[in-house]
């Protein structure tokens with residue numbers, strides 16, 4: 600047996616990717632699986648962005664580039680943050696990485712170490728706790744409540760602050776809950792961060808995917824003191840249907856951005872040159888494709904949540920952002936069917952995959968076992984079919 604580094608032993612594979620892999624394997628075997636497990640838009644990358652990538656290849660942008668991102672891309676990011684978020688940054692306060700997940704990872708490497716506590720509200724995105732663990736720091740999970748729309752209350756937050764508290768990871772709009780923070784809650788969180796001197800990692804990757812007129816606010820925009828303690832993480836994966844391209848960025852204090860750039864110089868080097876050129880077009884170019892994507896997501900969102908709420912034992916809040924429904928399914932727990940008892944989110948996810956041929960992600964992976972996550976980033980026809988199957992499968996357990 601090979602002896603691994605201690606920190607590596609505690610790390611799990613990303614559960615969302617592994618459910619997806621199982622569903623894909625079933626599909627490859629000819630089984631007609633409806634995939635609600637995926638975490639990416641089902642839309643194609645807009646044509647003008649693809650064209651910019653093709654042009655970049657033709658123009659010879661196929662070599663090493665500046666490690667932390669080329670200046671024209673940094674400038675496009677700075678302009679985006681000014682335009683959309685009312686934030687001012689300089690080039691030395693911005694780093695481009697190979698996807699927002701990589702941005703978060705570089706931040707974790709630069710910021711967390713043994714003895715540090717990093718607060719993570721649950722339900723959380725699956726990679727946050729593992730990235731903290733990989734850097735030998737301690738994730739401090741703060742449960743939030745469905746009744747509070749999964750928003751962290753200042754009281755809950757304050758209870759978990761200790762002298763070891765290094766940072767808070769915020770994700771609004773949230774994967775998996777689809778809920779988002781209102782400005783007044785962000786103001787209270789910002790006040791605590793300043794008072795207790797911890798950092799805020801603000802993952803805003805779903806900023807553009809919001810419904811019902813919800814207005815996204817970046818916590819960094821709430822004043823100079825909180826801005827000096829905040830790292831804004833964003834990218835093009837979700838907003839521009841560019842998950843495969845791998846571009847994310849971080850904006851924050853120059854001191855840390857510099858260290859992140861050094862770390863990146865010793866690991867991946869620059870993000871893909873072609874992707875960088877295409878991302879300039881993504882950030883500076885037209886956004887009209889977004890309206891179409893949003894109106895489609897919006898329709899599916901309403902349909903899925905309505906159908907789920909009509910099912911016995913299920914309650915689901917209406918998401919205001921991202922593309923996930925996150926129903927509470929604990930009302931089903933304790934029920935059973937031939938040879939099978941449903942007592943957890945994993946039991947239910949496995950039951951749905953085996954019996955209904957529907958892939959969903961168990962809430963336990965996101966830190967709350969009472970829920971499952973269903974992505975509506977798939978066609979309406981698939982959503983109808985999948986929900987029909989779930990309804991039928993649930994009717995068989997009692």
Ligand SMILES: *Cc1c(COP(=O)(O)O)cnc(C)c1O
Nearest residue numbers: 698699700724774804834836847
């Ligand atoms: C998808 C996602 C990311 C990472 O996206 P990249 O493809 O790495 O840019 C980060 N945070 C959350 C919450 C996500 O859902």
